[in-house]
Amino acid sequence: MQGQPPLQNPFQHRLRLTNSLEQSKASLQTVLPIASLAAANPSEPWWHHHDNPCIGSLVSNASVLAPMRLSINGQADLTAVVIYAGSLNVEQAGRRLSCADQGLLILPGAAWSGESSSCSLVILHLERERLQRIAMAMAEQRSLPQSWRERLEPRGPWQPDDSSASQALLTSLREVLAIASQLSEQSEALLERLELDLLIYRLLAALVVPELRESDSLGRLRSRRREGGDRFEELITYLEEHLHEPLSLHQLEARSHYSRRALQYAFLERLGCSPTQWIRSMRLERARRWLQQPQQGETVTHIAQACGYRSLNLFSMDFQQRFHVKPSELLRESLGKQPAQPLAMPKPPPDLDPLNEV
Incomplete structure:
Protein backbone atom coordinates (compact mmCIF):
# COMPACT_ATOMS: atom_id res chain seq x y z
CA MET A 1 0.00 0.00 0.00
CA GLY A 228 -59.46 6.77 20.65
CA GLY A 229 -59.02 4.19 17.93
CA ASP A 230 -60.19 0.97 19.57
CA ARG A 231 -63.58 1.37 17.93
CA PHE A 232 -61.89 1.92 14.60
CA GLU A 233 -59.80 -1.26 14.95
CA GLU A 234 -62.94 -3.21 15.88
CA LEU A 235 -64.67 -1.77 12.83
CA ILE A 236 -61.81 -2.86 10.55
CA THR A 237 -61.96 -6.37 11.99
CA TYR A 238 -65.71 -6.46 11.39
CA LEU A 239 -65.31 -5.30 7.79
CA GLU A 240 -62.62 -7.86 7.06
CA GLU A 241 -64.95 -10.61 8.30
CA HIS A 242 -67.97 -9.34 6.34
CA LEU A 243 -66.55 -8.20 3.00
CA HIS A 244 -68.80 -10.73 1.27
CA GLU A 245 -71.91 -9.07 2.68
CA PRO A 246 -73.73 -5.85 1.73
CA LEU A 247 -72.02 -2.93 3.48
CA SER A 248 -73.27 0.63 3.70
CA LEU A 249 -71.94 3.80 5.27
CA HIS A 250 -75.04 3.80 7.49
CA GLN A 251 -74.00 0.36 8.83
CA LEU A 252 -70.47 1.59 9.46
CA GLU A 253 -71.73 4.64 11.35
CA ALA A 254 -74.01 2.54 13.52
CA ARG A 255 -71.36 -0.10 14.17
CA SER A 256 -68.55 2.32 15.08
CA HIS A 257 -70.66 5.15 16.63
CA TYR A 258 -68.75 7.58 14.41
CA SER A 259 -70.55 10.31 12.55
CA ARG A 260 -70.22 10.04 8.78
CA ARG A 261 -67.77 12.93 8.72
CA ALA A 262 -65.69 11.43 11.58
CA LEU A 263 -65.74 8.06 9.82
CA GLN A 264 -64.39 9.55 6.60
CA TYR A 265 -61.71 11.44 8.54
CA ALA A 266 -60.66 8.33 10.52
CA PHE A 267 -60.17 6.28 7.35
CA LEU A 268 -58.28 9.07 5.63
CA GLU A 269 -55.99 9.66 8.63
CA ARG A 270 -55.26 6.00 9.38
CA LEU A 271 -55.50 4.29 6.00
CA GLY A 272 -55.06 7.14 3.54
CA CYS A 273 -58.36 6.57 1.72
CA SER A 274 -62.13 6.71 2.13
CA PRO A 275 -64.16 3.80 3.59
CA THR A 276 -65.51 3.02 0.12
CA GLN A 277 -62.02 2.91 -1.39
CA TRP A 278 -60.69 0.68 1.38
CA ILE A 279 -63.55 -1.82 1.15
CA ARG A 280 -63.22 -1.96 -2.63
CA SER A 281 -59.46 -2.54 -2.34
CA MET A 282 -59.92 -5.36 0.19
CA ARG A 283 -62.60 -7.03 -1.94
CA LEU A 284 -60.41 -6.88 -5.02
CA GLU A 285 -57.42 -8.29 -3.15
CA ARG A 286 -59.55 -11.14 -1.83
CA ALA A 287 -60.85 -11.80 -5.36
CA ARG A 288 -57.31 -11.82 -6.74
CA ARG A 289 -56.22 -14.47 -4.24
CA TRP A 290 -59.30 -16.55 -4.97
CA LEU A 291 -58.84 -16.31 -8.74
CA GLN A 292 -55.26 -17.54 -8.31
CA GLN A 293 -56.39 -20.55 -6.26
CA PRO A 294 -59.80 -21.52 -7.65
CA GLN A 295 -61.67 -24.78 -7.47
CA GLN A 296 -62.73 -26.54 -10.64
CA GLY A 297 -66.12 -25.28 -11.74
CA GLU A 298 -65.91 -21.89 -10.10
CA THR A 299 -66.73 -18.89 -12.27
CA VAL A 300 -65.82 -15.22 -12.22
CA THR A 301 -69.45 -14.42 -11.36
CA HIS A 302 -69.39 -16.75 -8.34
CA ILE A 303 -66.12 -15.30 -7.07
CA ALA A 304 -67.19 -11.69 -7.65
CA GLN A 305 -70.42 -12.22 -5.67
CA ALA A 306 -68.58 -14.05 -2.89
CA CYS A 307 -66.27 -11.04 -2.58
CA GLY A 308 -69.15 -8.59 -2.20
CA TYR A 309 -69.75 -7.46 -5.79
CA ARG A 310 -73.32 -7.51 -7.08
CA SER A 311 -72.37 -6.26 -10.57
CA LEU A 312 -70.09 -8.44 -12.70
CA ASN A 313 -69.37 -5.55 -15.07
CA LEU A 314 -68.30 -3.29 -12.19
CA PHE A 315 -66.14 -6.06 -10.74
CA SER A 316 -64.43 -6.69 -14.08
CA MET A 317 -63.79 -2.98 -14.60
CA ASP A 318 -62.41 -2.46 -11.07
CA PHE A 319 -60.27 -5.60 -11.28
CA GLN A 320 -58.68 -4.63 -14.60
CA GLN A 321 -58.00 -1.12 -13.36
CA ARG A 322 -56.30 -2.46 -10.23
CA PHE A 323 -54.35 -5.45 -11.59
CA HIS A 324 -54.18 -4.74 -15.35
CA VAL A 325 -55.54 -8.16 -16.26
CA LYS A 326 -59.06 -9.45 -16.88
CA PRO A 327 -60.39 -11.65 -14.05
CA SER A 328 -61.51 -14.22 -16.62
CA GLU A 329 -57.95 -14.46 -17.99
CA LEU A 330 -56.48 -14.92 -14.51
CA LEU A 331 -59.04 -17.61 -13.68
CA ARG A 332 -58.38 -19.43 -16.95
CA GLU A 333 -54.61 -19.32 -16.34
CA SER A 334 -55.01 -20.60 -12.77
CA LEU A 335 -57.32 -23.44 -13.77
CA GLY A 336 -54.85 -24.46 -16.48
CA LYS A 337 -52.22 -25.22 -13.87
CA GLN A 338 -52.13 -28.06 -11.38
CA PRO A 339 -55.10 -27.62 -9.03
CA ALA A 340 -54.19 -25.83 -5.79
CA GLN A 341 -55.96 -25.86 -2.44
CA PRO A 342 -58.72 -23.24 -2.51
CA LEU A 343 -58.86 -20.41 -0.04
CA ALA A 344 -61.50 -20.79 2.63
CA MET A 345 -63.96 -18.14 1.57
CA PRO A 346 -67.56 -17.45 2.58
CA LYS A 347 -70.41 -18.44 0.33
CA PRO A 348 -71.77 -15.70 -1.90
CA PRO A 349 -74.75 -13.81 -0.51
CA PRO A 350 -78.12 -14.40 -2.14
CA ASP A 351 -78.56 -10.73 -2.91
CA LEU A 352 -76.95 -7.38 -2.25
CA ASP A 353 -78.68 -4.06 -1.73
CA PRO A 354 -77.87 -1.95 -4.81
CA LEU A 355 -78.71 1.31 -3.06
CA ASN A 356 -76.78 1.10 0.18
CA GLU A 357 -73.78 -1.03 -0.75
CA VAL A 358 -70.38 0.66 -0.22
Whole structure:
Protein backbone atom coordinates (compact mmCIF):
# COMPACT_ATOMS: atom_id res chain seq x y z
CA MET A 1 0.00 0.00 0.00
CA GLN A 2 2.63 2.44 -1.14
CA GLY A 3 4.61 2.27 2.11
CA GLN A 4 1.59 3.04 4.31
CA PRO A 5 0.50 0.63 7.08
CA PRO A 6 -2.30 -1.70 5.93
CA LEU A 7 -5.80 -0.66 6.95
CA GLN A 8 -8.52 -3.26 7.11
CA ASN A 9 -11.75 -2.89 5.18
CA PRO A 10 -14.70 -5.33 4.97
CA PHE A 11 -14.42 -5.35 1.17
CA GLN A 12 -10.64 -5.88 1.24
CA HIS A 13 -10.74 -8.72 -1.29
CA ARG A 14 -12.49 -6.53 -3.87
CA LEU A 15 -10.32 -3.42 -3.62
CA ARG A 16 -8.15 -2.39 -6.56
CA LEU A 17 -5.35 0.15 -6.51
CA THR A 18 -5.17 3.42 -8.38
CA ASN A 19 -2.57 6.18 -8.19
CA SER A 20 -4.73 8.59 -10.17
CA LEU A 21 -6.75 11.28 -8.42
CA GLU A 22 -9.09 11.39 -11.41
CA GLN A 23 -9.81 7.68 -11.10
CA SER A 24 -10.35 8.10 -7.37
CA LYS A 25 -12.77 10.93 -8.01
CA ALA A 26 -14.68 8.82 -10.53
CA SER A 27 -14.94 5.97 -8.01
CA LEU A 28 -16.17 8.20 -5.18
CA GLN A 29 -18.53 10.00 -7.57
CA THR A 30 -20.82 6.97 -7.54
CA VAL A 31 -21.90 7.87 -4.00
CA LEU A 32 -20.86 11.52 -3.60
CA PRO A 33 -21.35 14.54 -5.87
CA ILE A 34 -17.69 15.53 -5.61
CA ALA A 35 -16.71 19.10 -6.37
CA SER A 36 -12.99 18.59 -5.73
CA LEU A 37 -10.58 15.94 -4.46
CA ALA A 38 -6.89 16.45 -3.61
CA ALA A 39 -4.11 14.74 -1.70
CA ALA A 40 -3.64 16.27 1.74
CA ASN A 41 0.12 15.82 1.26
CA PRO A 42 0.86 16.84 -2.37
CA SER A 43 4.54 15.96 -2.00
CA GLU A 44 3.70 12.31 -1.27
CA PRO A 45 2.47 9.74 -3.82
CA TRP A 46 -1.28 9.35 -4.06
CA TRP A 47 -2.77 5.89 -3.57
CA HIS A 48 -6.30 4.67 -3.27
CA HIS A 49 -7.62 1.09 -2.96
CA HIS A 50 -11.29 1.19 -3.93
CA ASP A 51 -14.41 -0.62 -5.15
CA ASN A 52 -18.09 0.17 -5.62
CA PRO A 53 -20.05 -2.82 -4.30
CA CYS A 54 -23.83 -2.84 -4.66
CA ILE A 55 -25.67 -4.20 -1.63
CA GLY A 56 -29.05 -4.92 -3.15
CA SER A 57 -30.34 -1.50 -4.20
CA LEU A 58 -27.86 0.28 -1.92
CA VAL A 59 -25.00 1.98 -3.77
CA SER A 60 -21.74 2.10 -1.82
CA ASN A 61 -18.04 2.82 -2.05
CA ALA A 62 -15.34 0.96 -0.14
CA SER A 63 -12.04 2.80 0.12
CA VAL A 64 -8.65 2.61 1.78
CA LEU A 65 -6.85 5.77 0.76
CA ALA A 66 -4.10 8.28 1.44
CA PRO A 67 -4.76 11.50 3.38
CA MET A 68 -7.14 13.66 1.35
CA ARG A 69 -9.08 16.88 1.15
CA LEU A 70 -12.45 16.94 -0.59
CA SER A 71 -15.49 19.14 -1.08
CA ILE A 72 -18.96 17.83 -1.86
CA ASN A 73 -21.80 19.55 -3.70
CA GLY A 74 -25.31 19.61 -2.29
CA GLN A 75 -27.74 16.79 -3.08
CA ALA A 76 -31.25 15.63 -2.18
CA ASP A 77 -30.24 12.48 -0.31
CA LEU A 78 -28.08 11.60 2.69
CA THR A 79 -24.64 10.02 3.06
CA ALA A 80 -23.49 7.57 5.72
CA VAL A 81 -19.75 7.12 6.24
CA VAL A 82 -18.65 4.07 8.24
CA ILE A 83 -15.03 4.54 9.34
CA TYR A 84 -12.94 1.43 10.07
CA ALA A 85 -9.55 3.09 10.58
CA GLY A 86 -8.10 6.59 10.50
CA SER A 87 -10.10 9.78 10.95
CA LEU A 88 -12.32 12.12 8.95
CA ASN A 89 -13.02 15.75 9.84
CA VAL A 90 -15.99 17.40 8.15
CA GLU A 91 -17.57 20.84 8.09
CA GLN A 92 -21.16 21.34 7.02
CA ALA A 93 -23.72 24.07 7.66
CA GLY A 94 -21.30 25.83 9.98
CA ARG A 95 -20.76 22.75 12.13
CA ARG A 96 -17.53 20.80 12.45
CA LEU A 97 -17.36 17.17 13.45
CA SER A 98 -14.56 14.63 13.73
CA CYS A 99 -15.03 10.90 13.40
CA ALA A 100 -12.35 8.26 14.01
CA ASP A 101 -11.85 4.47 14.15
CA GLN A 102 -15.06 2.38 14.20
CA GLY A 103 -17.24 5.50 13.97
CA LEU A 104 -20.16 6.61 11.84
CA LEU A 105 -21.07 9.93 10.25
CA ILE A 106 -24.42 10.76 8.67
CA LEU A 107 -24.37 13.82 6.44
CA PRO A 108 -27.50 15.53 5.09
CA GLY A 109 -27.74 16.80 1.54
CA ALA A 110 -26.15 20.21 2.08
CA ALA A 111 -22.70 20.82 0.61
CA TRP A 112 -19.80 19.89 2.88
CA SER A 113 -16.02 19.66 2.97
CA GLY A 114 -13.68 17.26 4.71
CA GLU A 115 -10.12 16.25 5.41
CA SER A 116 -8.87 12.82 6.39
CA SER A 117 -5.82 10.96 7.55
CA SER A 118 -4.98 7.68 5.85
CA CYS A 119 -8.27 5.94 6.39
CA SER A 120 -10.46 2.96 5.63
CA LEU A 121 -14.16 3.57 5.13
CA VAL A 122 -17.40 2.47 3.50
CA ILE A 123 -19.64 5.22 2.12
CA LEU A 124 -23.37 4.56 1.66
CA HIS A 125 -25.74 6.65 -0.46
CA LEU A 126 -29.05 6.82 1.45
CA GLU A 127 -32.35 7.73 -0.15
CA ARG A 128 -33.89 10.23 2.23
CA GLU A 129 -37.51 9.29 1.54
CA ARG A 130 -36.79 5.57 1.82
CA LEU A 131 -35.15 6.04 5.22
CA GLN A 132 -38.23 7.95 6.39
CA ARG A 133 -40.64 5.31 5.06
CA ILE A 134 -38.70 2.53 6.77
CA ALA A 135 -38.69 4.40 10.08
CA MET A 136 -42.48 4.87 9.83
CA ALA A 137 -42.98 1.20 8.97
CA MET A 138 -40.85 0.07 11.90
CA ALA A 139 -43.06 2.06 14.28
CA GLU A 140 -46.29 1.26 12.40
CA GLN A 141 -46.89 4.96 11.85
CA ARG A 142 -48.96 6.44 9.03
CA SER A 143 -47.12 9.75 9.18
CA LEU A 144 -43.70 10.90 10.29
CA PRO A 145 -43.62 12.66 13.69
CA GLN A 146 -42.03 16.09 13.41
CA SER A 147 -39.31 15.25 15.94
CA TRP A 148 -38.34 12.23 13.84
CA ARG A 149 -38.28 14.29 10.66
CA GLU A 150 -35.84 16.69 12.27
CA ARG A 151 -33.52 13.80 13.17
CA LEU A 152 -33.85 12.05 9.81
CA GLU A 153 -33.20 15.35 8.03
CA PRO A 154 -30.40 16.83 10.19
CA ARG A 155 -29.15 20.32 9.44
CA GLY A 156 -25.53 19.30 9.83
CA PRO A 157 -23.29 16.26 10.33
CA TRP A 158 -24.49 13.73 12.88
CA GLN A 159 -22.89 10.80 14.69
CA PRO A 160 -24.30 8.34 17.25
CA ASP A 161 -23.71 8.77 20.96
CA ASP A 162 -21.61 6.46 23.11
CA SER A 163 -24.54 4.61 24.68
CA SER A 164 -24.43 0.82 24.71
CA ALA A 165 -27.56 0.67 22.53
CA SER A 166 -26.03 2.90 19.86
CA GLN A 167 -22.74 1.04 19.91
CA ALA A 168 -24.53 -2.31 19.61
CA LEU A 169 -26.39 -1.07 16.53
CA LEU A 170 -23.17 0.28 15.06
CA THR A 171 -21.47 -3.07 15.62
CA SER A 172 -24.41 -4.78 13.92
CA LEU A 173 -24.10 -2.41 10.97
CA ARG A 174 -20.44 -3.34 10.52
CA GLU A 175 -21.34 -7.04 10.79
CA VAL A 176 -23.98 -6.72 8.06
CA LEU A 177 -21.44 -4.99 5.81
CA ALA A 178 -19.02 -7.85 6.48
CA ILE A 179 -21.72 -10.38 5.53
CA ALA A 180 -22.44 -8.41 2.36
CA SER A 181 -18.75 -8.55 1.50
CA GLN A 182 -18.57 -12.31 1.99
CA LEU A 183 -21.69 -12.99 -0.04
CA SER A 184 -20.67 -10.64 -2.84
CA GLU A 185 -18.01 -13.20 -3.75
CA GLN A 186 -20.76 -15.75 -4.36
CA SER A 187 -23.77 -14.01 -5.88
CA GLU A 188 -25.02 -10.43 -6.06
CA ALA A 189 -28.47 -11.86 -6.81
CA LEU A 190 -28.40 -13.54 -3.40
CA LEU A 191 -27.62 -10.19 -1.81
CA GLU A 192 -30.79 -8.78 -3.33
CA ARG A 193 -32.91 -11.69 -2.16
CA LEU A 194 -31.61 -11.43 1.39
CA GLU A 195 -32.50 -7.71 1.43
CA LEU A 196 -29.41 -6.73 3.37
CA ASP A 197 -29.92 -3.20 2.07
CA LEU A 198 -33.24 -3.08 3.92
CA LEU A 199 -31.55 -4.30 7.10
CA ILE A 200 -28.91 -1.58 6.75
CA TYR A 201 -31.61 1.06 6.40
CA ARG A 202 -33.36 -0.29 9.49
CA LEU A 203 -30.20 -0.24 11.56
CA LEU A 204 -29.48 3.34 10.51
CA ALA A 205 -33.07 4.39 11.26
CA ALA A 206 -32.79 2.85 14.73
CA LEU A 207 -29.51 4.69 15.29
CA VAL A 208 -31.00 8.05 14.34
CA VAL A 209 -34.41 7.61 16.00
CA PRO A 210 -33.95 6.22 19.54
CA GLU A 211 -37.69 5.56 19.92
CA LEU A 212 -37.35 2.70 17.43
CA ARG A 213 -35.08 0.77 19.79
CA GLU A 214 -36.74 1.55 23.11
CA SER A 215 -39.67 -0.77 23.70
CA ASP A 216 -41.31 1.52 26.26
CA SER A 217 -41.19 4.52 23.94
CA LEU A 218 -42.40 2.43 21.01
CA GLY A 219 -45.21 1.14 23.15
CA ARG A 220 -46.19 4.70 23.97
CA LEU A 221 -46.15 5.58 20.27
CA ARG A 222 -48.45 2.65 19.49
CA SER A 223 -50.71 3.56 22.38
CA ARG A 224 -51.02 7.11 21.05
CA ARG A 225 -51.78 5.68 17.65
CA ARG A 226 -54.54 3.56 19.17
CA GLU A 227 -55.82 6.33 21.44
CA GLY A 228 -59.46 6.77 20.65
CA GLY A 229 -59.02 4.19 17.93
CA ASP A 230 -60.19 0.97 19.57
CA ARG A 231 -63.58 1.37 17.93
CA PHE A 232 -61.89 1.92 14.60
CA GLU A 233 -59.80 -1.26 14.95
CA GLU A 234 -62.94 -3.21 15.88
CA LEU A 235 -64.67 -1.77 12.83
CA ILE A 236 -61.81 -2.86 10.55
CA THR A 237 -61.96 -6.37 11.99
CA TYR A 238 -65.71 -6.46 11.39
CA LEU A 239 -65.31 -5.30 7.79
CA GLU A 240 -62.62 -7.86 7.06
CA GLU A 241 -64.95 -10.61 8.30
CA HIS A 242 -67.97 -9.34 6.34
CA LEU A 243 -66.55 -8.20 3.00
CA HIS A 244 -68.80 -10.73 1.27
CA GLU A 245 -71.91 -9.07 2.68
CA PRO A 246 -73.73 -5.85 1.73
CA LEU A 247 -72.02 -2.93 3.48
CA SER A 248 -73.27 0.63 3.70
CA LEU A 249 -71.94 3.80 5.27
CA HIS A 250 -75.04 3.80 7.49
CA GLN A 251 -74.00 0.36 8.83
CA LEU A 252 -70.47 1.59 9.46
CA GLU A 253 -71.73 4.64 11.35
CA ALA A 254 -74.01 2.54 13.52
CA ARG A 255 -71.36 -0.10 14.17
CA SER A 256 -68.55 2.32 15.08
CA HIS A 257 -70.66 5.15 16.63
CA TYR A 258 -68.75 7.58 14.41
CA SER A 259 -70.55 10.31 12.55
CA ARG A 260 -70.22 10.04 8.78
CA ARG A 261 -67.77 12.93 8.72
CA ALA A 262 -65.69 11.43 11.58
CA LEU A 263 -65.74 8.06 9.82
CA GLN A 264 -64.39 9.55 6.60
CA TYR A 265 -61.71 11.44 8.54
CA ALA A 266 -60.66 8.33 10.52
CA PHE A 267 -60.17 6.28 7.35
CA LEU A 268 -58.28 9.07 5.63
CA GLU A 269 -55.99 9.66 8.63
CA ARG A 270 -55.26 6.00 9.38
CA LEU A 271 -55.50 4.29 6.00
CA GLY A 272 -55.06 7.14 3.54
CA CYS A 273 -58.36 6.57 1.72
CA SER A 274 -62.13 6.71 2.13
CA PRO A 275 -64.16 3.80 3.59
CA THR A 276 -65.51 3.02 0.12
CA GLN A 277 -62.02 2.91 -1.39
CA TRP A 278 -60.69 0.68 1.38
CA ILE A 279 -63.55 -1.82 1.15
CA ARG A 280 -63.22 -1.96 -2.63
CA SER A 281 -59.46 -2.54 -2.34
CA MET A 282 -59.92 -5.36 0.19
CA ARG A 283 -62.60 -7.03 -1.94
CA LEU A 284 -60.41 -6.88 -5.02
CA GLU A 285 -57.42 -8.29 -3.15
CA ARG A 286 -59.55 -11.14 -1.83
CA ALA A 287 -60.85 -11.80 -5.36
CA ARG A 288 -57.31 -11.82 -6.74
CA ARG A 289 -56.22 -14.47 -4.24
CA TRP A 290 -59.30 -16.55 -4.97
CA LEU A 291 -58.84 -16.31 -8.74
CA GLN A 292 -55.26 -17.54 -8.31
CA GLN A 293 -56.39 -20.55 -6.26
CA PRO A 294 -59.80 -21.52 -7.65
CA GLN A 295 -61.67 -24.78 -7.47
CA GLN A 296 -62.73 -26.54 -10.64
CA GLY A 297 -66.12 -25.28 -11.74
CA GLU A 298 -65.91 -21.89 -10.10
CA THR A 299 -66.73 -18.89 -12.27
CA VAL A 300 -65.82 -15.22 -12.22
CA THR A 301 -69.45 -14.42 -11.36
CA HIS A 302 -69.39 -16.75 -8.34
CA ILE A 303 -66.12 -15.30 -7.07
CA ALA A 304 -67.19 -11.69 -7.65
CA GLN A 305 -70.42 -12.22 -5.67
CA ALA A 306 -68.58 -14.05 -2.89
CA CYS A 307 -66.27 -11.04 -2.58
CA GLY A 308 -69.15 -8.59 -2.20
CA TYR A 309 -69.75 -7.46 -5.79
CA ARG A 310 -73.32 -7.51 -7.08
CA SER A 311 -72.37 -6.26 -10.57
CA LEU A 312 -70.09 -8.44 -12.70
CA ASN A 313 -69.37 -5.55 -15.07
CA LEU A 314 -68.30 -3.29 -12.19
CA PHE A 315 -66.14 -6.06 -10.74
CA SER A 316 -64.43 -6.69 -14.08
CA MET A 317 -63.79 -2.98 -14.60
CA ASP A 318 -62.41 -2.46 -11.07
CA PHE A 319 -60.27 -5.60 -11.28
CA GLN A 320 -58.68 -4.63 -14.60
CA GLN A 321 -58.00 -1.12 -13.36
CA ARG A 322 -56.30 -2.46 -10.23
CA PHE A 323 -54.35 -5.45 -11.59
CA HIS A 324 -54.18 -4.74 -15.35
CA VAL A 325 -55.54 -8.16 -16.26
CA LYS A 326 -59.06 -9.45 -16.88
CA PRO A 327 -60.39 -11.65 -14.05
CA SER A 328 -61.51 -14.22 -16.62
CA GLU A 329 -57.95 -14.46 -17.99
CA LEU A 330 -56.48 -14.92 -14.51
CA LEU A 331 -59.04 -17.61 -13.68
CA ARG A 332 -58.38 -19.43 -16.95
CA GLU A 333 -54.61 -19.32 -16.34
CA SER A 334 -55.01 -20.60 -12.77
CA LEU A 335 -57.32 -23.44 -13.77
CA GLY A 336 -54.85 -24.46 -16.48
CA LYS A 337 -52.22 -25.22 -13.87
CA GLN A 338 -52.13 -28.06 -11.38
CA PRO A 339 -55.10 -27.62 -9.03
CA ALA A 340 -54.19 -25.83 -5.79
CA GLN A 341 -55.96 -25.86 -2.44
CA PRO A 342 -58.72 -23.24 -2.51
CA LEU A 343 -58.86 -20.41 -0.04
CA ALA A 344 -61.50 -20.79 2.63
CA MET A 345 -63.96 -18.14 1.57
CA PRO A 346 -67.56 -17.45 2.58
CA LYS A 347 -70.41 -18.44 0.33
CA PRO A 348 -71.77 -15.70 -1.90
CA PRO A 349 -74.75 -13.81 -0.51
CA PRO A 350 -78.12 -14.40 -2.14
CA ASP A 351 -78.56 -10.73 -2.91
CA LEU A 352 -76.95 -7.38 -2.25
CA ASP A 353 -78.68 -4.06 -1.73
CA PRO A 354 -77.87 -1.95 -4.81
CA LEU A 355 -78.71 1.31 -3.06
CA ASN A 356 -76.78 1.10 0.18
CA GLU A 357 -73.78 -1.03 -0.75
CA VAL A 358 -70.38 0.66 -0.22
